Amino acid sequence: MQVQIKFLGGAKSVTGSRYLLEIDHQKFLVDCGLFQGLKELRLRNWDEFPIDPAEIHAVILTHAHIDHTGYLPKLVKEGFSGRIYCTYPTLDLTKILLKDSAKLQEEEAEYAQRKGYSRHAKPQPLYTVGDAEKVFNLLEPVEMETPTQLVNGVTFTFFNAGHILGAAILKIKVKGKNQEKKIVFSGDLGRFQDPIFNPPARIPFADILLMESTYGDRKQPTLHPEDELGRAIRETLRNGGVAVIPAFAVGRTQMILFYLHLLLHKGKIPNVPIYVDSPMAIDVTKLYKQFMSYHRLGPLFEEEEEHNPFHHPNLHYYQTQEASISLNEIRSNAIIISASGMATGGRILHHLYHRLPNEHDSIIFVGYQAEGTRGRRILDGEATSRMYGVEVPVKAKTYYIEGLSAHADQDELMEWAAGFTSRPKITFLVHGEKNASEVLAFKLKHELDWHPIIPDYLESFVLFDGI
Template identity: 70%
Template sequence: MKVKVKFLGGAGTVTGSRYLLEIDNYKVLIDCGMFQGLKEYRLRNWEQFPISPSEIDLVLLTHAHIDHTGYLPKLVKSGFKGPIFCTNPTLDLVKILLLDSGKLQEEEAAFAQKKGYSKHEKPEPLYTVEDSEKVFPLLNGVDFEEVQSIIPSFDFTFYNAGHILGAAILKIKVKGENQVKKIVFSGDLGRYHDPILNPPARLPFADILFLESTYGDRISKSKKPEDELGFAIREAYRKGGVAVIPAFAVGRTQLILNYLHSLQQKGKIPNIPIYVDSPMAIDVTNLYKTYGSYHRLKPLLEEEGCNPFTNKNLHYYQSQEASMSLNALRGDAIIISASGMATGGRVMHHLYNRLPNEQDSIIFVGYQAKGTRGRRLLNGEDHVRMYGLNIPVKASISYVEGLSAHADQEELIDWAQGFVSKPKMTFLIHGEDEARKALSQKLNEELGWNSIIPEYLESFELFEGI
């Protein structure tokens, strides 16, 4: 039996995670993400897929974020017809995220045509809402630690990864004629002291390891992110303006709501209104009640006055009209809206209206990939391009460290130490090059591992004759 891997994404970038395993005659795609950030990356979404999607037998998803699932509608549209497996919460989240992604792309294409800032006479979306819906019949949900045998030559199991609701570490057990080998994909690993999610599971063995490296070069200095967030909100309140928090609808928004609820209960920030302006975030938040066993908040959700998602100061805005009405706010309010990297979604019109105002504040609470509007704002640019216009940046821009859903370098090393023996190969994925190099050096120094830094479209033979 021969086993190979080809890196179709997530190599040198934190987006577009796609890893093609070839196990004898079977082709298995691990994650199917959309590229985001730099234009050279985004253009890959429009390129022909490196292999015919109809040749892929199976797709396995580690979690629901768009950089791991957002290409699925295009894959199905291009001929993929096989099953897609993920955890049960991920299945429900994928439906929400893909519908939103298809809608956003339709809207952006229509808006670009209306405003005339696209180089194409008739801009087309990568895929539509209808394309997204065609993915749903292929989705199959399973529980953590439930062994699945779909193809005779291997089985797979999902384990808790933290990070977001339902996020998984994936273990694939390849059964050759003479040997059994274990391939582990870390997925995106969460924090060890997350107030909502349980810490990542520790696995003892991996012959081949694919390890995420988003924060491979960073150690979180902040041990009290709640206090940092409280300080940022108080500063915004002191200025008399509105605080806008760009936050991913899945995971980050719920974490921020939990912290804001706690801060208001303790009197550490004023009892000002909090507006969640993201229909998707509202749908996602409802899933926390459905999947109580997948997180640590269940006791709070059942106690009156303790549920962070029903805070008396909290307002959920669904409609476009309600969203636009927030433009009239002049101070003493918090607006949470997606997307977290300010690359699309409703947060765009809040930034469009708030960035030119000196009294307003923009508070970033998560990783900002290269080339994203969020990264450019944090880098101090005095103008950003939006809707074909240059928007002056006069609002305060800040970043709260420690609120990321990704393990930092120390936590990545800690998780790697859970293996009782060295993997034969460790591939560092889902990270920019600086982060991957720093983590590689650390793994070598502390664990004696020799890791591999793969490039986009590079292939490796993992096993032969097992």
């Protein structure tokens, strides 16, 4: 039995996670993400897929984020018809995220054609809402820590990864004629002291390990990021402005709501309205009550309304476009949370368009901003930000609150790696920008005597031959 792996994404970048595992003549895809950020990466979404999607037996998802699931509609559109395995929360989240992704792409294509700023006469979305919905019947949920057979001799098991609702570490067992081998995909690992999720599970052994390295070159500087968040909001409100927080609808919005609720009750921010302007975030937040065993906030749902961070008098959920537009009239004393977290699309663009030129307002970034994204460029100090075909002046104050990321930092990645009872035979560092992966590789080598490989895009490796 021969086992090979090919890196179709997530190599020297934090987007487009796709790992093709070939076991004899069976092909499996672990994650099926969309490339985001730099234009040269985004263009890969339009490339012909490196293999015929119809040849893929199954897809296994570590979690629902678009950089791990967002290519699924195109994969199905091009011929994939197998099962897509995931945890129960990931199934529901993936449905929400894919429909939203498709809707945004349809809207952006239509807007670009109407405004005439596309180089294409009739710009097309990568996929439509109809394409996204064709994925749903292929999704098959699996409980955590429940071994599941893929094909004869190949089983997989999900373990808690933290990070977001339903996120999993994936362990695949391959049983040959003479030996059994274990391949572990870390997925995206969460924080060890997360207020909402339990820390990532300890995995004692792996022959082959694919480990994320998003924060491989940095440490979260504070154990109390809510204090910095509170300070940024107080400064904004004293300045007579509105605080705008770009936040991913899945995970980050719920964490921000938790911290804002805490700050309000402790009197560390004024008693002002909080607007969640993201239909997707509203749908996602409802899932926290449905899947209470997957997080630590269960007891809060049993308390009175004022003690629930997702449902209290200061909190206002805005679903409609008309309600969203009405927020433009607010001049001060408010907090607006909207997606996406890296300001690459969604309703947040509408708010940035109106708020960036106002020096009294502030934009508070609360998570990692990938290279090439609008969020990264604004934080790096660009004087104008192009959106809707217009150069918008950046006069609002910007903040970056570290410690609110849903990713394990360098110390936590090292701590998780140290939990293996023996060194994996091969470790690949994935899902990280080049420098982050290289710094983490250096630490793993010098502190744990590991010898990690940082793969290139489309690079292949034979993992086992003759097992």
